[in-house]
Amino acid sequence: QAADPVTAIRAAQLIDGVADQPLRDAVVLIEGGRITAVGSALPIPEGAQLIDLGGATLLPGxxxxxxxxxxxxxxxxxxxxxxxxxxxxxxxxxxxxxxxxxxxxxxxxxxxxxxxxxxxxxxxxxxxxxxxxxxxxxxxxxxxxxxxxxxxxxxxxxxxxxxxxxxxxxxxxxxxxxxxxxxxxxxxxxxxxxxxxxxxxxxxxxxxxxxxxxxxxxxxxxxxxxxxxxxxxxxxxxxxxxxxxxxxxxxxxxxxxxxxxxxxxxxxxxxxxxxxxxxxxxxxxxxxxxxxxxxxxxxxxxxxxxxxxxxxxxxxxxxxxxxxxxxxxxxxxxxxxxxxxxxxxxxxxxxxxxxxxxxGRSDRVGRIAPGRYADLIAVSGDPLKDVSELERVQFVMKEGLVYKRNGKAQLP
Ligand code: ARG
Missing domain, CATH: 3.20.20.140 (Metal-dependent hydrolases)
Known part of the structure; x- marks a missing residue:
């Protein structure tokens, strides 16, 4: 049986939803609609589909x-x-x-x-x-x-x-x-x-x-x-x-x-x-x-x-x-x-x-961490400097499917 394809998302900064400090040069790996790994400058696995969000900040859905x-x-x-x-x-x-x-x-x-x-x-x-x-x-x-x-x-x-x-x-x-x-x-x-x-x-x-x-x-x-x-x-x-x-x-x-x-x-x-x-x-x-x-x-x-x-x-x-x-x-x-x-x-x-x-769902949502649903969003600026960035969400992924990219809605 073929393994689920791996998706990798890269962004300059990541706020994981629980930790008080953001992570730089973030990479998130996703498989089967779930997050499998999160880290700074993780190597991108061979064959993975890469979504490079550049200078954006990644957050949990x-x-x-x-x-x-x-x-x-x-x-x-x-x-x-x-x-x-x-x-x-x-x-x-x-x-x-x-x-x-x-x-x-x-x-x-x-x-x-x-x-x-x-x-x-x-x-x-x-x-x-x-x-x-x-x-x-x-x-x-x-x-x-x-x-x-x-x-x-x-x-x-x-x-x-x-x-x-x-x-x-x-x-x-x-x-x-x-x-x-x-x-x-x-x-x-x-x-x-x-x-x-x-x-x-x-x-x-x-x-x-x-x-x-x-x-x-x-x-x-x-x-x-x-x-x-x-x-x-x-x-x-x-x-x-x-x-x-x-x-x-x-x-x-x-x-x-x-x-x-x-x-x-x-x-x-x-x-x-x-x-x-x-x-x-x-x-x-x-x-x-x-x-x-x-x-x-x-x-x-x-x-x-x-x-x-x-x-x-x-x-x-x-x-x-x-x-x-x-x-x-x-x-x-x-x-x-x-x-x-x-x-x-x-x-x-x-x-x-x-x-x-x-x-009562910390094991599934609200955090970018292994095991959680791949619910991820991104904003282009730094929401820690200007929280109103969250009124202008540019990227939306829910359970591994992308619904919005570069500020534009798309069918997953
Ligand atoms: N659904 C609420 C209510 O009718 C709305 C209250 C809105 N006002 C407010 N200041 N939050 O009671």
Missing amino acids: LIDCHTHITGDPGDYYESLVRDSSIDVAVNAHLYAERTLLAGFTTVRNLGAPDFVDVALRRSIDEQRTRGPRIVAAGHGIGATGGHADFTGLSPSLRFTGFTGVADGVEAVRLKVREQVKYGADVIKMVATAGVLSEEDSVGAPQYTQAEMDALVDEAHRWDRKVAAHAHGTEGIKMAVRAGVDSIEHGSLLDAEGIRMMKARGTYLVADVYDDDYILAEYARLNYPEKILDKERQVGRLQRENFRKAVQAGVRIAYGTDAGVYPHGDNGKQFAKQVEWGQTPMQAIQSATGHAADLL
Whole structure:
């Protein structure tokens, strides 16, 4: 039997996703979609296909730990009233492709209608659709009238069908089991109120402690991690106490919450770019003033509290809530994370090594190291000097196949 062909990639600099120093004159060897060797000036094996990226910097394929890859921003009422899950499903491949071409080879998708995310994951895994590897949540699970429900609409507009709404300990456990049954890799809990929904509060708890405890207990029994949407100070602590693996948003995180997260190793996934986009675009998209007002309440505080969490040493994973802003712009948050307290290397690691750790997949993604998937990207400048280089990814390889080269998309 013939051995898999060997591919060798050469670049001036390599950031491996975990190590704090870059490697110079890097060579990466790839076989069968996996990385087999990484080193400085390694000899290129005879017969290997060489991809010479010259002065570029090579990095692991990026990971976005919070996306909604099945939807893009649109008119508030149009999308509520006209779009079915089928509309969502026929368009989702576009967003998947844009995400991949932006250098994100893995995403954790935290909420989608009718398991469109699971279907998309399968199509991508089977190489029928171009997109990132998807870690799918199915529906976000939340309370009646809460952020995972539709509130503020006419009672005649009943939303039927499958949703993530569940109330009470037993219903919440059942809802977790349903997500697992239909293919969820991870569970999304909507612990508190949110911004882009019409309930009054922006961050009040929407589950009792008993409901949160039950949800996390059930998810962990099925070996699924839990990501908690939580903006409010108290709701964040309730979710951390329940044992969630990550706090999403974390806008009103206080000093005690920071201490609790540090003590338990809970990750913070803060979508610190979104405020700019929402305040610039969402009035035009007919979002109610009430919602824009909620954004004004949390936007700046979220960034200030993100900085405090970074300074305190809370684990940070990169998550953008893409879908709130256009897919393909996932890289724009790097510069925000640096503006608000991280070094460029820390920001890069939040989307590589640390993100993989949060996913429980450090053995497969998030690092350029032997045994990992050959998920590699390159930028032409030095992202350690200017992290916005990651908004201009020039080369994308996923599992050994090249999807973008010299800044141009190509069919692998
Ligand atoms: N999906 C989130 C919510 O509706 C988006 C929050 C965006 N705002 C922000 N400042 N991060 O709650």
